[in-house]
Amino acid sequence: MSSEKSIRLAAGDVELTVNPAIGCRIEGLRIAGTELLRQGERYGSFPMVPWCGRTRDGEFSNGGVHHRLPLNAPPHAIHGTGRDAAWRTARAGDSEADFYYDLADPWPYSGRVTQTFALSGDSLTIRMGVETYGTSFPAQAGWHPWFLRNLGSGGQDVRIGFTPKWQEERGADHLPTGKRITPLPGPWDDCFGMPDGVDVTLTWPDELELTVKSPAEWVVVYDEQPETVCVEPQSGPPNGLNTDPWFVTPIEPLEITTTWSWRRL
Structure with a gap:
């Protein structure tokens, strides 16, 4: 495990902590003293890389080469290896920071992942970004x-739009x-297509509105747990290593961006 310490970023009355x-x-993400993310080592917000969601039976192929991944959500492999890796801090300022780690076993290919x-x-x-x-x-x-x-301040539960x-x-x-089907009402543990880019609004009535946007075309919404709501922009659908992968090449990395923006109500 890395000995790197948590990095605290701040801007006005907003505080972000990255470990x-x-x-x-x-x-944690605190706005005017109010925490928006569930606390704990499994929670907060983690990167899914080098795959998102479940990979069927932990198996995928690269051309004629077949690979098996550890089944950390039997019978599937889930959410990548990046969330379990020790990253390094490349740069940390008052309100910006950059991190990286090198892909390693059990992922079968070498490369670097960066996050800013x-x-x-x-x-x-x-x-x-993911490069080979x-x-x-x-x-x-x-x-x-x-x-x-x-x-937790006596207000209403969040609404998803x-x-x-x-x-x-x-x-x-x-x-x-x-x-592909017509979107169904929740609760969800489902992937949705937004070909014009991910655009999901979370509204805590009379408290805060937060919008998750990304040029990515897929989003998983998971709201089956009583304490949390997850909005997950991703570069492809679950099992996408097999059905809709991005091929990282020496001249074309995988790059993805998301912006969370908010306003007080």
Whole structure:
């Protein structure tokens, strides 16, 4: 485990804490003293890389080469290895910071993942990149924030607002069947298509409105737990290593960005 300490960024009355030692996870996002993320080593907000969500049976292929990943959510492999890695701090300022780690076993290809954070008084922009040290490989990247359903000040629970073009039909194994359907009402543990870019608004009535945006075209919304709501922009759908991968090559990395912006109500 890395000995790196948590990095605190601040802008006005907004405070962001990132811990590179536990997967370069956002430990907390406080706005005017109010925490927005569930606390704990499994929570906050973590990067999903080099794949997002579940990979069927932990198996994928790169051309004619077949690979097996550890089944950390049997019978599947889930959420990548980046959340379990010890990242390094490349730069840390008052309101911006950059981090990286090198891909390693059990991921079968060598490369580097970078993540940058830029905080302002009304927004947070996060960028992630995946590059190879030689061999091209399929990959995905995204984020898994655990937003609090209730901010704990006596207000109402959060409301989710978004208009996806489609929903990936979910099979009994929790993976997309390959069929796109008209979006269904929640609760959800589902992937949605937003071809014009991810745009999801979380509203805590009379308290705060937060919008998650990304040029990425897929978002998983997970609101089946009583304490949290997850809005996960990602570069492809669950099992995307097999169905819709991005191929990282020596001249074309995988790059993804998300911006969270907020306003008080």
